[in-house]
Amino acid sequence: MAMTDTRPDLSCDVAIIGAGTAGLAAERAARKAGARTLLIDDGFKGTLCATTGCMPSKLLIAAAQAAADIARAGVMGIEAGPARIDGRRVMARVRAERDRFVAATKESYTALPGETCIDARARFLERTRLELDDGRTVGARSVVIATGSIPVVPKAFRDLGPRVLTSDTIFALDDLPDHLAVIGSGPLGAELAQAMARLGVRVALFDKGDRLVGIRCDKVHDAFGPLFAGDVTLHLGCSPEPSPLPDGIRLTWDGGQEDFSHVLVATGRRPALDDLNLSETGLDLNDKGVPRFDRSTMQCGDSCIFIAGDADADAPVLHEASLDGATAGTNAATWPDLSPIDRPPMFAIAFTDPPVATVGASPQDCAINAFRDYSRQGRAQVEARAGGMARLGADARGRLIGADLAVPGADHLGHLLVLAIMNGASAADLLNMPFYHPTLEEGLKPALREICRQASLAIRNDGNPPGA
Amino acid sequence: MAMTDTRPDLSCDVAIIGAGTAGLAAERAARKAGARTLLIDDGFKGTLCATTGCMPSKLLIAAAQAAADIARAGVMGIEAGPARIDGRRVMARVRAERDRFVAATKESYTALPGETCIDARARFLERTRLELDDGRTVGARSVVIATGSIPVVPKAFRDLGPRVLTSDTIFALDDLPDHLAVIGSGPLGAELAQAMARLGVRVALFDKGDRLVGIRCDKVHDAFGPLFAGDVTLHLGCSPEPSPLPDGIRLTWDGGQEDFSHVLVATGRRPALDDLNLSETGLDLNDKGVPRFDRSTMQCGDSCIFIAGDADADAPVLHEASLDGATAGTNAATWPDLSPIDRPPMFAIAFTDPPVATVGASPQDCAINAFRDYSRQGRAQVEARAGGMARLGADARGRLIGADLAVPGADHLGHLLVLAIMNGASAADLLNMPFYHPTLEEGLKPALREICRQASLAIRNDGNPPGA
Incomplete structure (x- = not known):
């Protein structure tokens, strides 16, 4: 261990490797917790979310939805002839709007306090010491790995x-x-x-x-x-x-x-960990090559190394990466004192049409599963987009714990259900909220009532308006 | 009072006047509570909601949205030429779909137990005795007024x-x-x-x-x-x-x-109470001509008469009418024993574009009001429908108590906020739920953070993805 006796070129409390969504959140949280931070990224070009992830895909989907809406309008007495899709203009808008979001992430990077950002690649020499590809070394009390992921190509x-x-x-x-x-x-x-x-x-x-x-x-x-x-x-x-x-x-x-x-x-994507020289950390790796970590603290083993975002191969969605980062950054700053968090229920959305929302427990982990067929849901029929199915899952006492939705508005219904689940709400509790009529939300009521029936929960008002 | 000595032609525990949304809910609840019920309506043609209210208006709005979407598609590189709006087909679909919803409400009426429904107009002879326009009399232990409302024409x-x-x-x-x-x-x-x-x-x-x-x-x-x-x-x-x-x-x-x-x-609309001969009930009327009633029980004064739905001129929206009805029906059945309910927060939506949602406390009743401008909200920009403003209101401790939204998806955000308010959630509590990215929901986060700042609430993760 002679190396550690050499004074590193750069030193900090918390070194964060990778300036994506997780890394930026980790840096911010660590700094807020009083740590001197270094954020190490090689030619930062914006977060995955903004450059090639969430934002451009949703822009393409918005154009696709516009084309589909035109085709659907005829049912309502509105003809618009076949949509003329100008592929170059579609892609030009995707990129132009995308670039605005990318610029915003770049701004949040360049707005960081001076000398926080290091434009380099880092690899571990040991747990508290990194080597940069420009030859410099970094000493840190703790390190956050937030190197993201790369597409897997067979x-x-x-x-x-x-x-x-x-x-x-x-x-x-x-x-x-x-x-x-x-x-x-x-x-x-x-x-x-x-x-x-x-x-x-x-x-x-x-x-x-x-x-x-x-x-x-x-x-x-x-x-x-x-x-x-x-x-x-x-x-x-x-x-x-x-x-x-x-x-x-x-x-x-x-x-x-x-x-x-x-x-x-x-x-799929896999964690971008290959170049980190993880073997020098002595950390125990799981079957994905990811250091074993605690989801409540993001600590790897019992080390001073933390991991966050897609690099942990856990839940590759932005809000989890952001929460990972904030948690890792805070705990890296206070290490060895750690503050475990309660993770929210699993929540993922695919923006297909209808969207697919996945919340909390799967069907096999629910004592009660109840369904609603949205092909006969009123508001969806009104808008000529009826179709799909919702599953709501509860424990034996009727407490909501999971959902799978592939229905119009599943993205919105998913938010409502994840909040209800976090609150520990029973199906009867949720039925006591006002569901406005006519909405896609009220389509959940028959499934909630079915859960109440199976769990023997009393229902205050079991009426259904036409088309709920 | 010689009249009450005469045996009425029909007798029941609970007589419900009016078979709209509130009346149907009241009848169902009273029957469920063990009462013998009579539901009195003159030539039932379906609920207001289905015939001339919620459903046909939303059908017209769906067609209008389709036309607007076509006009907006050009921004995304999709041209469809001017929409050719066939007014006759638009109105034909409105009526055809509307009639399906009307048929459903009629079914729920005709499916009622035999001899529950009385096709007649009723007026009070006294609190427990009604006269029908066919000359028959009805004796009841208690009565629910659910006569709805009629448009006011200056x-x-x-x-x-x-x-x-x-x-x-x-x-x-x-x-x-x-x-x-x-x-x-x-x-x-x-x-x-x-x-x-x-x-x-x-x-x-x-x-x-x-x-x-x-x-x-x-x-x-x-x-x-x-x-x-x-x-x-x-x-x-x-x-x-x-x-x-x-x-x-x-x-x-x-x-x-x-x-x-x-x-x-x-x-506007006014309660349809003119023909009820309310003076014979001796009830105290408010300035709208509505018997004074208790919103938690729907009881009029201390009488055996209850009121529900638009007839009470309180909150002319369907879910309130339905809750009114269930509450009135239950209490009418158990009268003089009453079970007061907690009313949910005020919640109303207008399905304009953007929709307008009104939830809970107004700005002047909130110690803290925070705002989010949706003209710069990411998902709304992606879908070329950025615009509008959200207000979130909290008490001095940062507990959410109200909202006014005129933003894309306000109908969905309104449901999320009304649930949070019912849960007594603070702005910091709501920030701990997973907001998926990129969604309209996450646009609320800056306003929630502002409430936390003003109420000195700690925030776990204050990062914002691009376009949140």
């Missing part, structure tokens, strides 16, 4: 040139692709497959599994599938092999073959 | 023929009007004025006051006004006088005159 799809896309490259296209294969039916793959299809792209979606958007509940999945298949050709349980063509990619699978202009690989 | 607008419309008649139009004046800028007037305008009708909105949609908060009103004025010509502080034309109505006001094909009078 071997067969590598080195096939620019027609194989990932979320890192698809938003850089100048125009919409002509004929797109999407590999991977998780939230990202499903969102982009449907959006591209609604923008006039012929889209086929492949997945070796049989699930769309990772929906946990069979009944909800069964209701979502046909709605989704209205836009996208589905090949589930299918692992196609690619081969390059002069102007595209040929996919071949058991029983089929098709040529595509582009392939989007959306088979 | 004298000058009466007897001007079918070109003067109310919400009772506008949905019967075969085609959209050509040029519409709307009198009254409350929720109904504003909803229909904007919807008609978006469907290509030239619309002018008049109100003697200066408020749109009854918005309580000046800052929210100031943000909503210009958005609304983009669709509708506004004449606030203006009381026009009508005169008939061969093919329309001329409105004349201080400084102006204009000819309209139709006028929609939306100046």
Whole structure:
């Protein structure tokens, strides 16, 4: 351990590696807790969320929804002829608006106190000492790993040139692709497959599994599938092999073959930990190569190293990354004193149409599961978008603990349910809130009543207005 | 009192006058509590909500939104040419879908146990005895008044023929009007004025006051006004006088005159109590002519008479009518034993675009008011519908007690806030829930943080993703 005797070039209380959503939150929290911080990032270009994640995908989805709305208007007596989709303008808006969000994240980076930001790559020399790729060393009382994640591209799809896309490259296209294969039916793959299809792209979606958007509940999945298949050709349980063509990619699978202009690989992301030299930390790694950590403190083992955001391969959604970061930053600053937090229930949304919201406990972990079919929900019918299914799950006493929603407005209903679950509300408690009429929210009431019935909870007012 | 010695033709425990939303809920609750019930209604044609209220207005609004969405799509690179609005098809869908909801309310009426429903008008002979217009008498241990409300038409607008419309008649139009004046800028007037305008009708909105949609908060009103004025010509502080034309109505006001094909009078509704012969009950009436009643039990004075729904002129929204009815019905059945309820916070939504949600305490009743400008809210920008303002109100300790929202998704945010308020949540408590990114919901976070700041509440994680 002679090395630690050398004075490092830079020293701080908390060194944060990575300036994404988690790293920025960690730096802010550590500084707020009184720590001298260093935020180390190599050529910061904005957070994943802003550059290639949440924001550009939602911009593409907004355009796709506009196209779908035009097609749907005829039902209401409003004809607008076929939508003329100008792919270049669609992509130009996606990038222009995206760049405004990126600029905002860059501002929050450059607005940090002077000399906080270090433009470099860092690797561990030991738990409290980092080496930068410019040769300098950093000494820290504690370290937060917030290096994010990178797309996983299966071997067969590598080195096939620019027609194989990932979320890192698809938003850089100048125009919409002509004929797109999407590999991977998780939230990202499903969102982009449907959006591209609604923008006039012929889209086929492949997945070796049989699930769309990772929906946990069979009944909800069964209701979502046909709605989704209205836009996208589905090949589930299918692992196609690619081969390059002069102007595209040929996919071949058991029983089929098709040529595509582009392939989007959306088979997941993995933590970007390879270059950190983690072996020098002596930390115990889990099966994903991630240091074992405590979700309530973000501490790795019993060390002075903390981890946050996509780098921990836990819940790759922004609000979790942000909470991870704040928790890691605070605890890194006060280490060895730690303040564990209660994590909120699991909450994820895929912005398909209908959206898919996943909240708290899965069906198999709920004593009671009750359902509402939104193909007969009043407000959804009014807006000509009836369809989908909601599952609400409760414990044996009728306390709400989970939900799977694939219904219009699931993004909004998900927020309501996660708050109810955090409050420990029973189905009867939630029925006592005013559900306005006519709304998508009130569509949950029949399922809440069913939970009350099964849990023998009294209901104050069991009336249903027309179309609730 | 010789009359009571005569045996009535019909007798029951609880007689409910009026089979609307409140009456149906009252009958159901009274029966569930063990009472023999009679539900008296003259030619039941479906609830107000289904026939001329919530449902047809939302159907018209859905068509209007579709037309507006088409116009907005160009921003996203999607051109659809001008929307061709087929007024006859628009109105035909409104009525066809409306009739399905009406059929559902009729079913819930006809599905009632045999001999519960009496097709007649009732008036009081005394507190426990009613006379029907077919000459029969009804004796009851207690009575629920649920006679609903009727549109108020100012004298000058009466007897001007079918070109003067109310919400009772506008949905019967075969085609959209050509040029519409709307009198009254409350929720109904504003909803229909904007919807008609978006469907290509030239619309002018008049109100003697200066408020749109009854918005309580000046800052929210100031943000909503210009958005609304983009669709509708506004004449606030203006009381026009009508005169008939061969093919329309001329409105004349201080400084102006204009000819309209139709006028929609939306100046409010009043309780339908005139024919009840209330004087025979000896009940004390308030300034609206409504028997004084207790909102927690719906009991009128200390009598065996209860009141529910629009007839009580309290909160003319469906969920309140339904809760009124259930409360009145239960207590009428158990009278003189009463079970008071806690009423939920005030909650009303107008489905304008953006929607207007009014929750709990008004700005002047809040120690702390904090605001969020949605013209810079990320998800709203993504969807090209940024605009509007949210007010969140708290007590001095930062506990949420009210809100005024005129922002995209205000209908959904309103549900979240009313639940938080019912839970007694502080702004810091609500910030601990997971707000998904990017959503309209997370736009509330800056206002919640401002409340925390003013109330000196600690915030766990004060980061903001780009575009929150």
